[in-house]
Amino acid sequence: MALIVHKYGGTSMGSTERIRNVAKRVAKWARAGHQMVVVPSAMSGETNRLLGLAKDVSPAVHSPAVARELDMIACTGEQVSVGLLALAIQAEGLEAVSYSGWQVPIKTDSSYTKARIESIDDARVRADLAAGKVVVITGFQGVDEGNNITTLGRGGSDTSAVAVAAAMKADECLIYTDVDGVYTTDPRVVPEARRLHTISFEEMLEMASLGSKVLQIRSVEFAGKYRVPMRVLSSFTSWDIPIEEEAKSGTLITFEEDEKMEQAVVSGIAFNRDEAKITVLGVPDKPGIAYGILGKVAEANIDVDVIIQNVSNEGKTDFSFTVHRNDYQRTVDLLKSDVVPALGAAAVIGDTRICKVSIVGIGMRSHAGVASTMFRCLSEEGINIQMITTSEIKTSVVIDEKYMELAVRALHRAFELDQ
Numbered sequence: 001m002a003l004i005v006h007k008y009g010g011t012s013m014g015s016t017e018r019i020r021n022v023a024k025r026v027a028k029w030a031r032a033g034h035q036m037v038v039v040p041s042a043m044s045g046e047t048n049r050l051l052g053l054a055k056d057v058s059p060a061v062h063s064p065a066v067a068r069e070l071d072m073i074a075c076t077g078e079q080v081s082v083g084l085l086a087l088a089i090q091a092e093g094l095e096a097v098s099y100s101g102w103q104v105p106i107k108t109d110s111s112y113t114k115a116r117i118e119s120i121d122d123a124r125v126r127a128d129l130a131a132g133k134v135v136v137i138t139g140f141q142g143v144d145e146g147n148n149i150t151t152l153g154r155g156g157s158d159t160s161a162v163a164v165a166a167a168m169k170a171d172e173c174l175i176y177t178d179v180d181g182v183y184t185t186d187p188r189v190v191p192e193a194r195r196l197h198t199i200s201f202e203e204m205l206e207m208a209s210l211g212s213k214v215l216q217i218r219s220v221e222f223a224g225k226y227r228v229p230m231r232v233l234s235s236f237t238s239w240d241i242p243i244e245e246e247a248k249s250g251t252l253i254t255f256e257e258d259e260k261m262e263q264a265v266v267s268g269i270a271f272n273r274d275e276a277k278i279t280v281l282g283v284p285d286k287p288g289i290a291y292g293i294l295g296k297v298a299e300a301n302i303d304v305d306v307i308i309q310n311v312s313n314e315g316k317t318d319f320s321f322t323v324h325r326n327d328y329q330r331t332v333d334l335l336k337s338d339v340v341p342a343l344g345a346a347a348v349i350g351d352t353r354i355c356k357v358s359i360v361g362i363g364m365r366s367h368a369g370v371a372s373t374m375f376r377c378l379s380e381e382g383i384n385i386q387m388i389t390t391s392e393i394k395t396s397v398v399i400d401e402k403y404m405e406l407a408v409r410a411l412h413r414a415f416e417l418d419q
């Protein structure tokens with residue numbers, strides 16, 4: 001008998017019919033003798049609908065002052081889901097009980113709309129499991145020290161599930177979704193993309209932070225920190241496929257690098273269009289410049305990603321970096337009003353029509369020349385590289401967004417990911 005956590009995403013919970021299907025699948029696992037904890041998302045579209053209502057009544061939905069109330073609204077989607085799913089599991093003839101985050105409790109800090117889980121008290125859940133019940137817990141929500149409801153950020157149900165699995169030392173956390181695993185890249189862009197049978201946790205972390213939308217990044221961080229065995233698989237297979245088959249399907253996130261030794265140097269290609277590039281022109285090349293620019297940006301709580309500073313020419317240099325597109329205007333305004341005059345820089349220019357394309361693979365550590373294969377491939381396609389950044393296991397380039405799909409397809413071919 002194992003302790004298993006299942007997480008079901010919004011599309012898997014998208015209608016009462018699908019919820020009945022989820023219940024049948026869960027019941028199959030419970031009848032096989034496993035202790036089951038299930039963490040569903042809100043029904044698909046529901047969180048957007050709820051946040052849309054908030055927008056209708058408040059002009060200030062982006063202000064931190066209203067974030068507490070946003071969480072109060074957004075968390076209800078998951079509350080409906082757990083109630084419906086517990087009922088559907090009961091209708092399968094099993095005992096089931098549903099809980100909100102605060103009832104468990106799943107304790108978080110107080111950063112509304114993007115709270116971090118601090119601890120989970122599993123006593124109540126354990127008692128239910130011991131009594132033979134299936135326990136259904138809301139994804140996405142928690143409670144802070146002052147008993148305020150919090151949510152974990154969009155896509156946060158993944159993190160709830162992995163955190164519950166970590167706290168309870170579950171044998172496995174199965175993330176059921178509308179795709180059948182993690183792919184070498186987005187199959188909508190490259191139809192030849194292949195499903196990976198395994199991906200290392202570090203690669204998954206890079207893929208998630210570089211733009212693959214399969215898992216919320218924090219869920220992967222949790223899995224890595226607490227070594228939670230985790231698998232991404234489809235909820236659209238027929239619910240009654242044999243458990244042994246189901247348990248081997250999808251993509252397993254591994255912690256064993258050795259397994260990957262014979263595999264490709266590059267495991268996947270990630271991309272995103274979420275960033276914008278900003279350049280401060282003609283800054284004096286002297287100590288304190290990076291701090292003078294990025295210190296101000298950090299004070300405004302704006303995250304910076306890729307950074308480039310070139311050698312100076314006659315004491316002046318240009319300084320470029322990327323921020324999230326949502327922060328673009330705010331960053332440009334801030335630089336123009338505060339930074340340019342203070343540093344004596346010439347001007348600020350920017351470009352929102354960029355994208356970042358990245359190759360990811362732990363094999364890159366032990367293979368030279370991987371990045372140059374990437375650069376050659378892009379040059380053969382006539383694609384200009386604007387910025388480059390590397391780590392041990394990834395190389396990212398910033399290019400014009402109109403070449404994004406071309407670049408991803410060419411790289412997928414160049415690294416033979418379709419084979």
Ligand code: ASP
Binds near residue numbers: 010041048139157
């Ligand atoms: N319902 C939340 C969202 O739409 C959380 C989740 O689905 O993971 O972002």
Ligand code: MG
Binds near residue numbers: 009155158214215216
């Ligand atoms: Mg999701």
